[in-house]
Amino acid sequence: xxxxxxxxxxxxxxxxxxxxxxxxxxxxxxxxxxxxxxxxxxxxxxxxxxxxxxxxxxxxxxxxxxxxxxxxxxxxxxxxxxxxxxxxxxxxxxxxxxxxxxxxxxxxxxxxxxxxxxxxxxxxxxxxxxxxxxxxxxxxxxxxxxxxxxxxxxxxxxxxxxxxxxxxxxxxxxxxxxxxxxxxxxxxxxxxxxxxxxxxxxxxxxxxxxxxxxxxxxxxxxxxxxxxxxxxxxxxxxxxxxxxxxxxxxxxxxxxxxxxxxxxxxxxxxxxxxxxxxxxxxxxxxxxxx
Numbered sequence: 001x002x003x004x005x006x007x008x009x010x011x012x013x014x015x016x017x018x019x020x021x022x023x024x025x026x027x028x029x030x031x032x033x034x035x036x037x038x039x040x041x042x043x044x045x046x047x048x049x050x051x052x053x054x055x056x057x058x059x060x061x062x063x064x065x066x067x068x069x070x071x072x073x074x075x076x077x078x079x080x081x082x083x084x085x086x087x088x089x090x091x092x093x094x095x096x097x098x099x100x101x102x103x104x105x106x107x108x109x110x111x112x113x114x115x116x117x118x119x120x121x122x123x124x125x126x127x128x129x130x131x132x133x134x135x136x137x138x139x140x141x142x143x144x145x146x147x148x149x150x151x152x153x154x155x156x157x158x159x160x161x162x163x164x165x166x167x168x169x170x171x172x173x174x175x176x177x178x179x180x181x182x183x184x185x186x187x188x189x190x191x192x193x194x195x196x197x198x199x200x201x202x203x204x205x206x207x208x209x210x211x212x213x214x215x216x217x218x219x220x221x222x223x224x225x226x227x228x229x230x231x232x233x234x235x236x237x238x239x240x241x242x243x244x245x246x247x248x249x250x251x252x253x254x255x256x257x258x259x260x261x262x263x264x265x266x267x268x269x270x271x272x273x274x275x276x277x278x279x280x281x282x283x284x285x286x287x288x289x290x
Contacts (some may be wrong), residue, residue: 016127017041018049020134022058022078029062029077031223038141040202040210046187050076058082095132102128103148110155117156118178122203125152126212133211145211146218153222165249169195172223182216187266189259192251196237196263199244208244209236217246224248 007282024030036046053059059082062151063075071140106125109115133141160175162168166188181203183231187196197220203212221234228249237245239260247259 005053005060010141016134017045018041018053020130020283021046021049021053022082023134025059025076025078028077031073032071035076036207037210040205040207040212040214042205042207073280092136095135098132099129099136099144099148102132103151107152107155110152113156113159115159116175116179116181119182119203122181126203126215128214129266130211141211142214145214146221149215149218149220150222151218152215153224154226155222157223157226160223160227162227164193165224165232166193166195168227169197170221185268187263187268189254189262192249192254194247194249194259196252196259197244197246197248198241198263198268199246200242202244206242208242213244220246220248235252237263241268243268 017039020034024035024038027185032043035050036043037047050059054061054076058079060079061074062077065073065075103125106121106128116209124129128193129145133144136144160168160172162171166186169186173186176182176184182199183201184197184199187198188194199208199213199216200206202210202216205212209217216234217234224232224234232249233247235247235250235256237247237256237260239245241263245260245263247256249257250256250259275278
């Protein structure tokens with residue numbers, strides 16, 4: 001193992017969110033927004049942990065920037081003297097093996113399911129994956145999550161009906177809502193066979209795109225492509241909305257910018273994030289998980 005900073009480090013009791021923050025800052029400085037996006041939790045949850053870590057002297061503010069509208073953004077780093085253990089190559093290989101074992105156990109019966117599992121089952125799967133994921137290089141996280149999402153989706157593709165990709169997308173959106181996996185709506189693009197899936201509450205997460213969103217992106221790809229072919233691409237649209245926007249089946253002549261404009265001009269009904277009470281409950285859950 002390689003130790004970051006000196007060995008007389010600050011002792012910090014860590015839940016998985018706090019552990020993820022420390023591991024991220026051990027590798028490189030980061031902002032509240034970037035940490036929340038990477039961990040797939042709300043900004044208020046990350047802010048809660050950052051405040052505690054600052055108070056205990058485990059981290060420090062290394063840069064402060066003032067953006068448009070006078071918004072202040074702090075950059076945080078692990079404080080000299082704090083200790084975070086990063087895994088060696090052999091240990092990362094062991095964590096990858098553990099990820100496979102967790103996935104296989106949690107999805108054991110999904111291949112024969114007649115309907116999608118409840119959202120709670122996805123939350124349990126992701127939580128158990130996270131416990132090992134934070135011990136693996138951050139650069140691999142997106143690939144791993146999308147890959148496991150795709151595998152989960154392909155196992156459950158038979159549980160979602162649809163004669164074509166657009167019909168499957170509508171059925172999937174309805175099923176995910178009923179099973180409390182995600183709240184979504186489909187924007188059908190006129191003159192094309194493309195549908196844009198606009199998702200809120202991706203497996204309980206209100207910040208987009210976070211880890212849960214990456215998993216769900218792979219999951220949707222895994223549902224659609226085995227049924228209707230690899231040509232049914234699933235692509236993320238970078239749209240200024242409190243939601244994930246995934247274009248399914250974009251034809252080559254339709255640009256992503258054109259699809260973004262179509263989505264922004266569509267009358268969407270979005271909740272727009274967590275309530276104050278939900279964020280308080282999330283902070284309490286995060287601080288109580290060791």
